[in-house]
Amino acid sequence: MNVKITRNAAKVIKKQLELEGNSELKLRVAITHAHGDHAHYGLDLDTPKENDVVVSTDKEIDVILEPGQPLLDGVKIDYLYFPQEGFVITNPSKGNHGDH
Helix, strand or coil: CCEEECHHHHHHHHHHHCCCCCCCCEEEEEEEEEECCEEEEEEEEECCCCCCEEEECCCCCEEEECCCCHHHCCEEEEEECCCCCEEEEEEHHHCECCCC
C-alpha cells in the first residue's frame, strides 16, 4: 500500500505528533464514507491494531491503514491554506481528485 504526504501536510502532522502524549501515536487514514468508485477520508492519531498495515512515507511519518480497503491504497494527504485552511485527502490513483 502507498501513501503520499505533501510538504505542507507533513509540517502540520509532525507538529501534532510532537505534542506531549502523542509520541507513541501514528497517523491513521480511514474511509468515513464510500460510494461508487470513490471515498471520503478522515485522519486521526492512533496506535496500530492487530490487523492494520503501517506504511512508511518519504516524510518520515508512519501511516496506519486498514487492509482490504483498495480505496486507501494510493491516498494523498495535502494541507491547503486557501481558500479554506485544512487537510484535503484524495486518491488520484483511483480517480478521486477531491470532494464533490
